[in-house]
Amino acid sequence: MEEGGLKKRGASGEKKDLFHVIHKVPAGDSPYVRAKHLQLVEKDPEAAILWFHEAINARDRVDSALKDMAVVMKQQDRGAEAIEAIRSFRHLCSKQAQESLDNLLVDLYKKCGRIEEQIKLLKQKLHMIYLGEAFNGKTTKTARSHGKKFQISIKQETARILGNLGWAYMQQHNYDAAEVVYHKAQMIEPDANKACNLGLCLIRQGRFNEARHVLEDVIHRRLSGSHDWKIVKKAEELMDEIHMQPAITALELNFDMEEEIMERIDLMINHWSPFRSRRLPIFEEISTLRDQIAC
Template identity: 60%
Template sequence: MESGWKKEKDPFHVIHKVPSGDGFYVRAKHAQLVKKDPEAAIVWFWKAINGGDRVDSALKDMAVVMKQLDRTEEAIEAVKSFRGLCSRHAQESLDNKCGKVDEQIVLLKHKLKLIYLGEAFNGKPTKTARSHGKKFQVSIKQESSRILGNLGWAYMQKSNYMAAEVVYRKAQMIEPDANKALNLCHCLIKQARYDEVDLVLQEVLQYKLPGCDDMKSRNRADELLFELEANRPTSTFLSNLPGLSVEDGFVESLEREMNERAPTRSRRLPIFEEISQYRNQLAC
C-alpha cells in the first residue's frame, strides 16, 4: 500500500521520467516521452540547441529520435554542425549516438547509390526535408551535392584528403558553394598543392560562390589565406643563384628521389570509381 500511495504522490516529472521546468529541452522531452510525438520533440530539441538550453543533452537526444524515425543521415549532419557547442566530455557520447566515421561513410555512400539508381525520393524530382524544425523542398541535385559534401567531411575526419578532394570537386560540379570550396582548399593545403588552393580560394574572396557573404565563411577564408601564405614555399631565391633554374630539372629530380624513397600508394580511390561511373547522371 505504501509504495502505491507514494507513486500517486510522486511529481509528474518523476512518474514520466522527464526533467522538471518549462524550458525548450523540458518541452522536447515531454513531447518525446509523454505525448509520444517524435516530430514535435525534434522541433523543441532544435529550439533548445539554438537557445543554449542543455545543448549537450538536446543534441544527443535529438540524434536518437532522428535515428528512430530513420533520419540517421540528418542526425549525422546535425551532430557535425552543432557538436562545437557541446562540452568536451560530450564528444565521445555524440559519436556513439551518431555512429563512427566509418559507419557514416558507409551510410552516405549508400544514400548516393540510391540517388544514382533512381531509387531516392520515390522517383519524384523533389522531397520535403526538415532543418531547424522547418520544412522545405530539396531537389535531387541539391541532395546529391549535400551528401557528397558530408562524405567529403567524413573523409577529412580520417585525414584522407585525396578522397575528400575528389568528393568535394564532384559536389562543386553539381552545386557549388563557399563552404565546400573552403573544405576543398583545406584538402589541397594538406597535399601542399598551393597554386590550386589559391585558385579556389579566390572564388570565395571575390564573392563568386553562394554563401561567400556569410561572416563565418569570410573568417574561414581569411584563416585559410593566412595558412596558405605561411606554408607556400618561397622559391625566388633559387632563380637568383647562378646556373640554377626551374628548367634545370632540379625540382623534377628531387620529386623523383622522394617518390623512390616513399612507399608507393595507389591514387585510385574507391569513391572515385563509384562516382565516375554515374558522372552522366550527376552532370549539371
C-alpha cells in the first residue's frame, strides 16, 4: 500500500513537472511564479503586470520580473509605462541585467517614437563597447530569439547597434549621419538589410548611381541575408524607384556633419588612445570613412 502510494505521488509530481515544462512556467508559489502563470497560462496580461510589480516589490527574481513586465506592457501598447518602469526599478536589478534592460529600452523608444532618446542610448551602448564594458567584459554572449539560443559576438553587436542608429537617423531625415553610420556598419559586417537601408539613404540624397551599386549586391545575392526574398524584393523596389528618377550628377558627401556624430562615433572608432589596455580588435579593422570614399 505504501509503495503504491509513493508511486502515485511520484506520478503526480512528474505530471506537475511536465506542466511547468510545457507552459514554460517556473515551479513554486511566489509572486513571480504567479505572474508567469497569469501571463502564459491564464493569458491575463493586466493581472500579470500587477503580479510582476508585486514580485519586484518583494525582491522576487527582480531581474526577470522587470524585464517580463516591460515586455508585457509593450505588447499591451503601454510602452511609455514600460519605459518609466525600467527607469524606476532598474537600480534593483543586477549588473548582468543592465544590458538587456538597455536593449528593451531601445525597442521601447523606437515603438514610442522617442528617437532622440533612442539615439542617445545607442551611442551609449557604442561607448560601452569602446570601453570594453559590453557583454560584461566578454567577447561573446548568449542571446535568445524565438525560443532558440545562439552566440553573438562583439563584432556582430557593434554592427547591429550601428544599423539601429542609422535607421534612427533616417527617421529624423538626417541622411548624412545615417550614411556614415551605415557605411561603418557595412565595413564591420556586410549585411543585405543594412545595404537596402544604405541604398534608401543614398536615394533620398539623390545619389542614384551609388545607390544602384549598393543594391545590386543584394539583388545578386552577394551579401549575407540576401537569401531572404523580402529583403531582395525591397532592393528591387528601390531599384525601380531609381529608374523612375531623372539622371542627375551624384552629390558629394557632406562631411560637415553635426558635431556630435563626429565626436561620438569617429572618436570611438578612429581615435584610440595608445595607452588604452582594453582596446577591442574590431575597431582596429575600421579605417576612416574619408579614406574609404577617397579610394
